[in-house]
Amino acid sequence: MAKEMIAMLLAGGQGSRLYTLTEKLAKPAVPFGGKYRIIDFPLSNCVNSGIDTVGILTQYQPLVLNEYIGNGQPWDLDRLYGGVHVLPPYQKSSGSDWYKGTANAIYQNISFIERYDPKYVIILSGDQICKQDYSDFLKFHKEKNAEFSVAVMEVPWEEAPRFGLMVADENDKITEFQEKPKNPKSNLASMGIYIFNWDILKKYLEEDEADPNSENDFGNNIIPNLLRDNRQMYAYHFNGYWKDVGTIHSLWEANMEVLDAENSGINLFDESWKIYSRNVGMPGHKISAGAVVENSMVSDGCRIKGNVKHSILFAGVKIEPNAVVEDAVIMGGTTIKSGAVVKHCIIAENVTICENAVVGAMPSGEEDGVATVGSDLFIGENAVVGPNAIVKNNMKGGEEQW
């Protein structure tokens, strides 16, 4: 039985610009928005778009991600035929290879794709926060009679040189591709989300694999090769919320945008496009007398006795009396003890911030660094974490890091 379209989700990225946050887990497994992980977005988009077969290509630190995906049940992807499959590199009779590039990762799983005999394959990225209807994208692809389509976002011209850009004509047909050009001819940035006709993709993957000089990358190799051959290539305009959360600052910013759904467009409350996640199973959160909670998102199992403003608290966070939390992203199981001041920062899972410690600071002037504390750390009493610091090790009482 053939599937019309299956999804291949690239989730092997190390996310090195998230530093300590991705030391122990792959970027798609990074927690987001109070109860989600980044990968919940593409997975939920798939299910909401009617895609029931997803291959997840993992490579870097897959343990947390594998456990999180499990059998795919939270996303309704535990299916008899199809469903979610985690696809790490594996050993073959002729030797084994790590995934050398994005295209090689798909190449190594051609046999997985062929089991479903799909007409189309959508390539997704596991490190973006985006609510997107892929069925609308597919409709566009079919209407254009395309062999390859790429989702693009209009970006401000001055930022265009940071992106891979698609130059397209008035019919959205792609005529040129510029990777981070000095002189952009277009402001249509590739979102790294592609739909291919499977026969075309397979042909180009095989050709690319045969080329010893190739980097085996979609942007650098496959797309230029398609252009070279004048394939039917189209750019699909996407106008919704999209954010590459590749840096500490952009991850923090995206979390803060969740608190301002009206202006940012990342509405997690939308019942018609639910984002699913694996539940932690804790009782409701508790806000004590004397606590202040304003403009914040709070998850199950939290205990709040201090002051929380404009922050995101993940499951099981404890805020003790007289602690102050502002503009902060506090991940699951972390405790902020009495008198600690935690501002404009990301604190990863299961951290203890001891009495009267200071983490981060509100921006002043040009300075708007996001202080970051890695998971499972202990920040001692009166310790100070400066606004640009990225803490990777325990800090003793009174210690300072800037």
Place this chain on the structure above:
Amino acid sequence: MVKSNTSALGIIFPNSYDAMVPDLVNVRLMASIPFASRYRIIDFILSSMTHSGIGNISVVVNKNYHSLMDHLGSGREWDLVRKNGGLHIFPPFAAKEARPYIGRASALANILDFMRDEKEKYIIMSDTNIVVNFDFNDMLQKHIASGADMSIAYVQRPVPNGLIKAENNGRCFYYTFDVEEDKIKKIYINSKEDGVQNFSMNIFVVNRELLVDLVNNAMLLGQEFFMRDVLIPQINKLDIRGYKYEGYTAFITDMKSYFDENMKLLDDYNLDALFSGSPVYTKIRGDHPTQYVDTAKVQNVMVASGCIIEGQVENSIIFRGVKIAKGATVKNCILMQDTVVEAGANIEYLITDKDVTISAGKEMKGTDTFPVYISKKQTV
């Protein structure tokens, strides 16, 4: 092959004591009454059984059980989708002589064949009017070590008020024990004794083959109530032990106790006592985290996920998906799933069932001793 990790299977009676809370069970049964901001009462017993290694659990439903079936689904959330064992729901067998059960003995008679065919050596039985994080394994091990025929859990406390007041309706029995050196010497029905009693939790561990015999006899004699009709007459013949339980318990015996037992969880001491044991599982709705906007003012509340809080909330238990609009004031309330409190409404001592709407500007107040209950889907 034994179907669970322990040598016991579980049987749950979700309709027991329904008559004590007629309003709350109008559209459901005792087991599916919402409790503690995101749970149904059965979640506590069911999760406790799962954590005690019991993987073969039967729920013997009687009436009003649609909400429970919806809640339990396949049993996945409690890890009860098992190849062997897992979750069974036993509705009444609709033969022409069938009638709803009144007591535990007649309910068990309905599943006699099932009990006969299972392989586990012991059966653990429980009602669902108790909120408890119970270690069934500990009770089972003590029972096995004692070599007794049966063990029944009890707590030392005064009889709950709701039961004392309701005893005349003739349907709801409660039991207190004389216990000597762990042996239950005498069982009293609906005792009016003041003060601390050995109050039965109606949690039993019993040897399966013995239970099959007892229920078979009871069926032949037309007996309804296991404790009243089967155990009391044979109290000297059977070796029945008492298992004193000292953990946190909440008995739901009337609307007042339902209100009070919810509110008690606003005290961290009680909350920790109930939840510090093994985790309590429930049906997952997939709500977003709860959002508090800048006009929100909250003090001493327990709130589940999926809520949007814009108004003022104090001393309240808020279930999933509740919306409290700007300028609304909520004090000492229990708001069940998806309750909407519109702008400027002012409510106090209210229990709103699922999908209730309190219209803009409305004022409504119950009292400490008599919280007002608003039934499912009503708009005030």
